Amino acid sequence: xxxxxxxxxxxxxxxxxxxxxxxxxxxxxxxxxxxxxxxxxxxxxxxxxxxxxxxxxxxxxxxxxxxxxxxxxxxxxxxxxxxxxxxxxxxxxxxxxxxxxxxxxxxxxxxxxxxxxxxxxxxxxxxxxxxxxxxxxxxxxxxxxxxxxxxxxxxxxxxxxxxxxxxxxxxxxxxxxxxxxxxxxxxxxxxxxxxxxxxxxxxxxxxxxxxxxxxxxxxxxxxxxxxxxxxxxxxxxxxxxxxxxxxxxxxxxx
Amino acid sequence: xxxxxxxxxxxxxxxxxxxxxxxxxxxxxxxxxxxxxxxxxxxxxxxxxxxxxxxxxxxxxxxxxxxxxxxxxxxxxxxxxxxxxxxxxxxxxxxxxxxxxxxxxxxxxxxxxxxxxxxxxxxxxxxxxxxxxxxxxxxxxxxxxxxxxxxxxxxxxxxxxxxxxxxxxxxxxxxxxxxxxxxxxxxxxxxxxxxxxxxxxxxxxxxxxxxxxxxxxxxxxxxxxxxxxxxxxxxxxxxxxxxxxxxxxxxxxx
Numbered sequence: 001x002x003x004x005x006x007x008x009x010x011x012x013x014x015x016x017x018x019x020x021x022x023x024x025x026x027x028x029x030x031x032x033x034x035x036x037x038x039x040x041x042x043x044x045x046x047x048x049x050x051x052x053x054x055x056x057x058x059x060x061x062x063x064x065x066x067x068x069x070x071x072x073x074x075x076x077x078x079x080x081x082x083x084x085x086x087x088x089x090x091x092x093x094x095x096x097x098x099x100x101x102x103x104x105x106x107x108x109x110x111x112x113x114x115x116x117x118x119x120x121x122x123x124x125x126x127x128x129x130x131x132x133x134x135x136x137x138x139x140x141x142x143x144x145x146x147x148x149x150x151x152x153x154x155x156x157x158x159x160x161x162x163x164x165x166x167x168x169x170x171x172x173x174x175x176x177x178x179x180x181x182x183x184x185x186x187x188x189x190x191x192x193x194x195x196x197x198x199x200x201x202x203x204x205x206x207x208x209x210x211x212x213x214x215x216x217x218x219x220x221x222x223x224x225x226x227x228x229x230x231x232x233x234x235x236x237x238x239x240x241x242x243x244x245x246x247x248x249x250x251x252x253x254x
Numbered sequence: 255x256x257x258x259x260x261x262x263x264x265x266x267x268x269x270x271x272x273x274x275x276x277x278x279x280x281x282x283x284x285x286x287x288x289x290x291x292x293x294x295x296x297x298x299x300x301x302x303x304x305x306x307x308x309x310x311x312x313x314x315x316x317x318x319x320x321x322x323x324x325x326x327x328x329x330x331x332x333x334x335x336x337x338x339x340x341x342x343x344x345x346x347x348x349x350x351x352x353x354x355x356x357x358x359x360x361x362x363x364x365x366x367x368x369x370x371x372x373x374x375x376x377x378x379x380x381x382x383x384x385x386x387x388x389x390x391x392x393x394x395x396x397x398x399x400x401x402x403x404x405x406x407x408x409x410x411x412x413x414x415x416x417x418x419x420x421x422x423x424x425x426x427x428x429x430x431x432x433x434x435x436x437x438x439x440x441x442x443x444x445x446x447x448x449x450x451x452x453x454x455x456x457x458x459x460x461x462x463x464x465x466x467x468x469x470x471x472x473x474x475x476x477x478x479x480x481x482x483x484x485x486x487x488x489x490x491x492x493x494x495x496x497x498x499x500x501x502x503x504x505x506x507x508x
Contacts, residue, residue, distance in 0.1 A: 045342025088299025123354035
């Protein structure tokens with residue numbers, strides 16, 4: 001299994017604090033040491049950092065921790081391999097282009113028999129069930145819509161596809177096209193919304209605190225989504241099995 | 255216009271020396287300061303670093319220079335914007351998946367009117383002629399072949415497509431799927447093969463030398479492809495306009 005971290009905000013925000021705690025789980029406070037990756041949307045563009053080394057000791061992870069890239073949509077993943085060897089090709093998040101936009105995907109769970117990709121226009125490069133499922137989702141979307149539909153329609157389609165996949169195994173995932181971030185809970189996914197009045201937050205996995213009131217503006221709003229809560233003094237909301245949320249501008253949209 | 259750098263080797267090799275010279279052209283020894291990017295294949299996987307900052311001052315470029323990632327196929331690019339604003343979405347190299355493999359592409363030149371993408375399954379995310387042309391190439395390949403054809407067949411198809419694009423403007427490019435690296439010359443592209451006996455090489459753009467005999471094994475072979483020669487004491491071969499080479503294991507294949 002693996003762990004997921006996502007961030008969706010109404011203004012470009014760095015993820016340094018959350019990533020600092022999250023990466024400890026990649027070999028120090030937890031066993032997810034089979035690689036890690038992170039993708040940052042910046043406008044329509046997307047920056048990705050991937051490594052098959054444990055996130056706690058990867059020089060690229062150390063660089064990302066120290067370099068405050070700002071983004072409104074971020075997806076990160078630390079891997080504990082279930083299917084597919086430890087390699088760059090099997091490292092999440094995965095990326096494809098559909099309708100002239102990048103789509104980023106990361107999965108926590110296990111699908112022993114993912115659906116067939118016969119005649120799919122997206123094919124996996126690596127050998128994980130996760131990338132396979134991502135290709136299936138995009139291929140289904142491409143068959144249903146010739147261009148990106150309105151958000152509510154897209155969300156409904158993703159909810160239907162997620163339901164199919166959840167019936168085949170454990171399927172928690174994060175998906176973003178840079179405008180919205182979709183979070184689907186199969187077994188474990190938590191989130192919180194940080195907004196004014198901002199307070200002090202303290203990480204679970206390492207003794208680091210930040211007083212967000214000192215680094216934010218009063219209209220900032222940030223949603224953080226993670227497999228397990230990252231802080232020990234904030235209220236995280238546990239998502240329900242089968243729940244799909246669509247985060248826009250730092251909060252779940254209707 | 256822009257500048258291209260490619261490397262194709264028979265064993266995983268770092269590109270630190272060549273990149274050190276190349277990045278100087280992104281704002282110091284030349285004017286290509288509208289962003290830069292580099293992609294490293296590792297097995298079927300691919301690592302990319304992109305930035306819209308000048309390569310000579312980008313913290314990510316400094317990290318890449320100092321971190322000797324080893325790869326058999328690398329494509330790098332420094333940008334002087336002709337079409338499309340300075341942004342991450344417009345930064346080369348570009349990547350797509352076709353036939354279950356990643357394809358990486360970078361372009362030097364200008365296509366005032368690239369061919370239509372009506373009914374193309376690949377669409378550009380940014381607004382460059384380069385990404386547009388890349389999408390057209392992959393779409394044409396996808397129409398011709400249901401899976402990756404033998405190398406000689408693929409090379410012939412690419413030569414035909416390159417000829418079409420070269421008739422529309424300046425179209426030097428590098429393209430790789432991780433197995434081979436294709437280099438097409440429209441106006442400016444040079445290459446050299448480094449193999450035993452290895453000697454000392456000295457960069458054009460900064461006073462740095464390396465004695466390759468100290469860091470290589472006798473069977474190593476490395477092809478370096480660049481818009482303009484990177485060293486001042488080696489013999490670079492200038493490619494002919496319209497020439498397409500396919501580099502495999504550090505040398506042009508038949």
